Amino acid sequence: MGSQSDWTTMKHASDTLTALGVPHETRIVSAHRTPARMVEYATTAQSRGLKVVIAGAGGAAHLPGMVASMTLLPVLGVPVESHAMKGMDSLMSIVQMPGGIPVGTLAIGKAGAINAALLAASILALNDPDIEDALDAWRARQTDAVAEVPVDSPAA
Numbered sequence: 071m072g073s074q075s076d077w078t079t080m081k082h083a084s085d086t087l088t089a090l091g092v093p094h095e096t097r098i099v100s101a102h103r104t105p106a107r108m109v110e111y112a113t114t115a116q117s118r119g120l121k122v123v124i125a126g127a128g129g130a131a132h133l134p135g136m137v138a139s140m141t142l143l144p145v146l147g148v149p150v151e152s153h154a155m156k157g158m159d160s161l162m163s164i165v166q167m168p169g170g171i172p173v174g175t176l177a178i179g180k181a182g183a184i185n186a187a188l189l190a191a192s193i194l195a196l197n198d199p200d201i202e203d204a205l206d207a208w209r210a211r212q213t214d215a216v217a218e219v220p221v222d223s224p225a226a
């Protein structure tokens with residue numbers, strides 16, 4: 071993530087990966103504030119054994135695209151909700167990549183962070199039956215939870 075202030079959003083990605091039993095690391099790396107660290111992180115990610123990168127950033131969110139430009143790993147971008155523009159700036163700056171350097175862009179905020187983790191797990195599950203089983207169980211729990219909510223319960 072681009073800043074420690076993104077953690078309240080990106081924690082949902084980390085928590086979801088933990089729930090699925092997916093080993094992962096969390097780092098603060100900024101294309102703007104720590105460009106050398108960002109280059110180091112992106113260019114060594116694959117050789118360190120990482121398989122997918124989830125990059126969350128807000129505002130002028132260049133981090134996901136810059137990381138994607140320096141690795142062949144799949145990069146999933148999470149637009150963190152900004153105060154000034156409610157995350158529309160983050161979304162537009164992540165989703166509008168030029169053709170040739172893709173970033174798989176998720177929704178703004180918590181839902182995007184959770185879905186980035188689920189999508190990363192789906193990618194890993196192609197070669198990992200344990201993660202596939204964990205995703206199956208996660209979906210089943212979600213289905214049960216929705217089915218059990220009475221229609222007249224107060225909105226969450």
Ligand SMILES: Nc1c(C(=O)O)ncn1[C@@H]1O[C@H](COP(=O)(O)O)[C@@H](O)[C@H]1O
Nearest residue numbers: 072073075100101102127128131132133
């Ligand atoms: N968008 C980026 C990048 C980047 O794209 O490299 N680095 C930091 N930031 C964002 O700046 C916002 C405000 O950061 P601060 O709260 O630290 O001022 C955060 O949402 C962060 O992701």
